[in-house]
Amino acid sequence: MTDGVAAVIITIMVLELKAPEGADWESLHELWPVFFGYVLSFIYVAIYWNNHHHYFHLVGRVNGAVLWANFHLLFWLSLIPFSTAWLGEHAFMPVPTALYGVSLFMPAFAWLLMQRVIIHSQGEHSPLQAFLGRDFKGTISAVLYATGIALSFVAPWAALICYAVVTSVWLIPDRRIEKMVASD
Amino acid sequence: MTDGVAAVIITIMVLELKAPEGADWESLHELWPVFFGYVLSFIYVAIYWNNHHHYFHLVGRVNGAVLWANFHLLFWLSLIPFSTAWLGEHAFMPVPTALYGVSLFMPAFAWLLMQRVIIHSQGEHSPLQAFLGRDFKGTISAVLYATGIALSFVAPWAALICYAVVTSVWLIPDRRIEKMVASD
Amino acid sequence: MTDGVAAVIITIMVLELKAPEGADWESLHELWPVFFGYVLSFIYVAIYWNNHHHYFHLVGRVNGAVLWANFHLLFWLSLIPFSTAWLGEHAFMPVPTALYGVSLFMPAFAWLLMQRVIIHSQGEHSPLQAFLGRDFKGTISAVLYATGIALSFVAPWAALICYAVVTSVWLIPDRRIEKMVASD
């Protein structure tokens, strides 16, 4: 399901990359904001898919609550093409910038929620809890996204910097997960 | 196949969430009926996928009849985006409300049919039969959907309440299935 | 890959089922040729997927030639939405009827070719060859489709009957395959 939804999100974004009218460099050049949005969202979806892949290798039993927490995450991920398209058409406008932030904040929040549900389902001595520790990275991401949403109404460019900082933090491989995989 | 079809249904519904022209709250606000329809259908597809996932873990041998019963279910599920879109454009109109009910009733009926086919394929002492018991939930769903379809021509809002009641019944995890999974 | 391509074909066909302008029975009624085309193609794709599923359970080693024969089949299957849409817009016209026949003939031919490639890869005493026997069903399908294509230019309705006959033949479960599965 996750694979299918990730493919769906990418499909919808590729569909917005329409072949330009003209056949010269200039008509190609006009596409760059849409292309840039595609690159960013591809990376964003890839980060979630990547971490998701590692998590579900570590989670033995998947009960109903974990499945629903996963659907909740997929729901918010599925809205990213919509908010990316709106931002692409109205760059640096307050409301689209804030909504884009919300569409990044909600999957981050859904991810933290899913971690909680998985840890709860593993009971005491949860291996996921042991490896996550205090999960500074997950918490700081949510805080930075929320800061960005608030900043959208004052200085949209500062909001976009906030969002970019969080994404780059997640691009760095998660040492905890890599260690967990290696010790298997 | 089920995963692919579920992803297809979600794709088509996301494609209807088009970025609004304006860049303010009002233009976003106008989208709410489409957004609401998206949320409902996402939940609906998720419920089926969730139960489907549990069932096929319990069904050992999948013969030709079970596969066809599954395709029959997928066929009706694949029509949900169409009926949701029509209802979204003509809310509270009799015919679209009735058709929406039909598009919810048919997968419920196809689900009951598939249960019968699976139980038949397991022969006497079918473990699925044992756990389902009299399957009050499945039967009441079909009855409520049928009631809603009839009500569409008299009071469409009452029909929509009928449909919402059934969906909320299914959101509550199925204890029988959870028990079946736990006792594995 | 097969699952993905089947989902793709169904997506494209569902996308043609657009919500009608009006909100009454008549506007719904106008949709019936597109709906009928959707039903037929759904069944057609389901038949291939169903048989495909059984085959690849029986084929142990998948070498490069089998993979390419499979891609060849998928290529022709992927053109069915196109030919269905053209026929839907120009029912009973010679060229669209003939092209529709070609789009049904080619997957049937690709299927026979794939059988040959699989049997060849299994060498002497191929279990697939043993069960297929003379494969009357596969051969007669190709012959009937070819007859239909020729008839398109004389009597398109007769061509459509030819196509429908073949599809109904394949809807009947293949006893040879069922036996093969049961004897596993």
Place this chain on the structure above:
Amino acid sequence: MTDGVAAVIITIMVLELKAPEGADWESLHELWPVFFGYVLSFIYVAIYWNNHHHYFHLVGRVNGAVLWANFHLLFWLSLIPFSTAWLGEHAFMPVPTALYGVSLFMPAFAWLLMQRVIIHSQGEHSPLQAFLGRDFKGTISAVLYATGIALSFVAPWAALICYAVVTSVWLIPDRRIEKMVASD
């Protein structure tokens, strides 16, 4: 994920094959450049999928770096429908021909990069390194694509021949991979 992305690419390309207005041979004939582009890109995606399938059977442990190298490859593959569509609308124009070459060169480059990352992850005595040897085929592909891109601005038809030569080289089954599979 790879399966999903391949299906996405094929979906987008099939969506461009729109049913023509007229119902005669001529209106069908006008579609041939789009159809030709579809065939070429289907083959191209199939080649990558085919090799990908073999590779990931050979690569035991998939670490984070390999996953990211794979996402990088998928990103460039996902842009092929866009460049194919632009070339289809402006055949033999310098910039679209060059961009098409770039969209073929980048997946070839990403493939070589992924090979390096896999070999690095396998450490000394990498089985992939042993079988690839000097990988003349991968290197010559990249060189020919680059030559084609340069030629686009002088003689676009010569560029297209360059691209076609590389594709036909890859259609020939890779003996090294086949041997690797057989010796499993």
